[in-house]
Amino acid sequence: MTTKTRHILILCDLQCNSPVIEKVGCNGNKYIYPPIKVGTPTYKNEYKTIHYYTPEHLLQLKQNFHSVSAVTDVFDKLILKRSNSSTPMKIVTAISENIDSTSFIRSSLNKLCQSNMSQILKELKTQVRTINDAKIVLDILFKKAVNEKKFTSLYVDFYKQLQTILLSTREEVGKEMPKILLDNAQHLFISIPEKTEEDQKTEEDLDIMKFEFLGNCRLISELYKSGLVKSALPVLCMNQLVNGGLIALEALAQLMSEIGNINQKEVKPIKDKIVQRVKEESLPKRYCIILENGLKALGFNEKLM
Numbered sequence: 172m173t174t175k176t177r178h179i180l181i182l183c184d185l186q187c188n189s190p191v192i193e194k195v196g197c198n199g200n201k202y203i204y205p206p207i208k209v210g211t212p213t214y215k216n217e218y219k220t221i222h223y224y225t226p227e228h229l230l231q232l233k234q235n236f237h238s239v240s241a242v243t244d245v246f247d248k249l250i251l252k253r254s255n256s257s258t259p260m261k262i263v264t265a266i267s268e269n270i271d272s273t274s275f276i277r278s279s280l281n282k283l284c285q286s287n288m289s290q291i292l293k294e295l296k297t298q299v300r301t302i303n304d305a306k307i308v309l310d311i312l313f314k315k316a317v318n319e320k321k322f323t324s325l326y327v328d329f330y331k332q333l334q335t336i337l338l339s340t341r342e343e344v345g346k347e348m349p350k351i352l353l354d355n356a357q358h359l360f361i362s363i364p365e366k367t368e369e370d371q372k373t374e375e376d377l378d379i380m381k382f383e384f385l386g387n388c389r390l391i392s393e394l395y396k397s398g399l400v401k402s403a404l405p406v407l408c409m410n411q412l413v414n415g416g417l418i419a420l421e422a423l424a425q426l427m428s429e430i431g432n433i434n435q436k437e438v439k440p441i442k443d444k445i446v447q448r449v450k451e452e453s454l455p456k457r458y459c460i461i462l463e464n465g466l467k468a469l470g471f472n473e474k475l476m
Contacts, residue, residue, distance in 0.1 A: 356404055388426040
């Protein structure tokens, strides 16, 4: 038996004190806003029933505490979109919105993109009043930089502009930001797992570890190339990574490639350690290749194979 599809549009008349919900054919009436399809189609007899809800009906559902949250969420997004189109953007702060400071900062940074950077800078400029506020911003900012590698340069640029603004408005906080930055960056590579530790981890744990290490290296290289840190920081990180397991070595190779040619006196001990490990350990061919490419980026022509 062929299944027929029955479309039902649910309308709510809000002009009367006691709203009446009526069911009509979806294609038989004109309405201002397109209906929203919600839920899984139901099958009864030879009909497949699909329910559509107008914004007015969603409002009625929202007033009922038994309403499904997913339905009211759709309504909220629709109403927000309509209100945003008619209301000019305003600068909000944690105080004006009466919300937790950390939540406000995280929410602002979650919206950050190149086109709205000036707007987010204005919001956070009013929020970062103390050194502790600056620590919160940097902690959230650089966690996002590690987790979202495609946008690392965006977050580093945001930090640079925020620091410049704070140096002219809250000098003490602005001067303290580089110290907070260095502390955060150095802590990224405190615990480097060795090969034996990697062997004890599950494949999922190794994937997470690799993701974090490569993200950290990308962040360090962007900070260095932006002139926010001196070569001592990436050199320190390389010295930590060179003694680690295979994941650490892969991160080291990436960091060397992205940092490029720096003072060879600073990185010669790292080069010597890499050569020693290749000779004493049976490293997979792939790691020898990427480490050799990394050394070449630093200015060494060492052959590891």
